Amino acid sequence: MKRLLPVLLIGVVGVLIALPWIAGPTLIQFAINALMLATLAQGWNIIGGFAGYASFGNSIFFGLGSYGVAIAMVQWNLPFGVGLAVGVVFSVVFALAMGVPVLRLRGHYFAIATLALSQVMSAIFSNLDIAGRNIGLVLPLLRSDTLFYELSLALLIVATLIVFWLSRSRFGFGLIAIRENEDAAQSMGVNTTRYKVLAFTLAGILSSLAGGIHAYWITFIDPNSAFDLSLNVKMIIMAVFGGPGSVLGPVIGAALLSGVSELLSSTLSSVASLFFGLVIVIAVILMPKGLTDCWLKFPVSRWHYFIHNIRQYRL
Template identity: 70%
Template sequence: MSGWRIGLALVALSILAGVPWYGSDVLVQFGINALLLAVLAQGWNIIGGYTGYPSFGNSVFYGLGGYGVAIAMVQWRLPFAVGLFFGVALALLFALVLGLPVLRLKGHYFAIATLVLSQVMTAIVSNLRLAGQNIGLVLPPLNNDPLFYELALALLASATLTIFWLTRSRFGFGLIAIRENEEAAAVMGVNTTWYKVLAFALSGLFSALAGGIHAYWITFLDPASAFDLGLNVKMIIMAVFGGPGTVLGPVVGALSLAAVSEFLASEVTSIAGLFFGVVIVVAVVLMPLGLADMLRRFRTTGWRYFIENIRAHRL
């Protein structure tokens, strides 16, 4: 990465870090939510963008991270940090145990299998007394939004640096090889099974940490909200809109779509629910490889970029 890009990233990070000091309470609360969504989009980017496996099961990791914090703090009276560790341990165990059989599937078979995981986990947790069953758990309040904001920002920075590392590591090259041609990658000596499981686990790690921070922030958790499939759809749309398989694409996609969605929800509530559906159509038709690809190619091809994509979809 060139020096000016590093400098620009540091300036952007400094501006974001200062929001709790110069922004309103509403802006800080919006920032927490948007930053955590960006973390989820980056987490999905590892398994979906770099490995090429369209996972609909990352909401399970998010829920396990939240329940790890909730159970540790409410049932066992342990600190928040211990709860985060417990939630991550649950997510990694889930990724390793179920990743081996599920990641043997490909394409829509894998997508359907992961789609079912959140529903199964909702049913399991709803019958666990330790997890509060259907009623859920109420966490002890901590009225410190600036702290949660900085935690979310630090987590996003860590996730983005991990993605940057992937683009320059043997492990990352292996994931890209699997995405492009899994059979050829296996012939070249890539242990595709373990690479995919490790990518699934790494994706789950960031999702679980985001879920744990969010659970403590809102101080309430129940199975329906913890394993919400709609959240998984959001993280996929944000990553695809920004540019899957890129370092900053999912971050830009998440922050921009979160801002527009928040505006529509407050100003034009009647069409806010249609927003993400429209985004899917626009992204698939006009810029199938996301904002990152569009910005890179638009400088050389101009409006032909959109015309070529429209023709490719025969519209």
């Protein structure tokens, strides 16, 4: 199985690259969304899964990336690529400026602070003339789902490769040490502040690129949709469902949950979110450590795996 995995992955990536020439427009639009969510989940994985900091601020980076592209293209008449770079610059500045104070907080306090920050950003952008205030900005129209699809796919592959590198690098090991015991990591000579800020920045860059692509694709952004907290909740659910701290977990989690959510809303429409919630609850009860853990342990202990989880977490 271990040896098959790379072959399998290359096969899947090949099929995904060829998808626009195989599938219809509805599927491609669904896929663009799913790829974007997977990239966001992968970004969250760096700060939340590896470093163990449950960030509610990743949707800020998504918004900054969106506004970077929108402001650059609409107000300054710059090309899309430059817009992406502008978004990344916004995000890096934000991550460095806010990461240093906010990453001093731990646990719930970090979550609350990032939550508040995303509200603040939304308020700031709805008062900026250059960002179109409350009304938002309308971007030039580019009707090419294939282009957006391939761009999103490329970004997800880059994000996953970064996480793969993280999982075997000294930097990644330092982040895991911070997650396991931050004081101990510090006493072992890990520069915890620098590592946390770097992880936050890296997650921010990926989220902001996803936001930039999304803004150009949707062609319209306003403060509420750009700094949407429910998007942040989605990336956490997907990353945790897939297996935080793993390489492929968040991607598989995002793909599966996007599929389930789409399937439910097309068959059940109005009560879809109720069933979606049910799926999450059952998943959390049966495999609280995510799909990756289940994938590794289910072949050994079979259905005892689920019973063990229920017992261990006293559910």
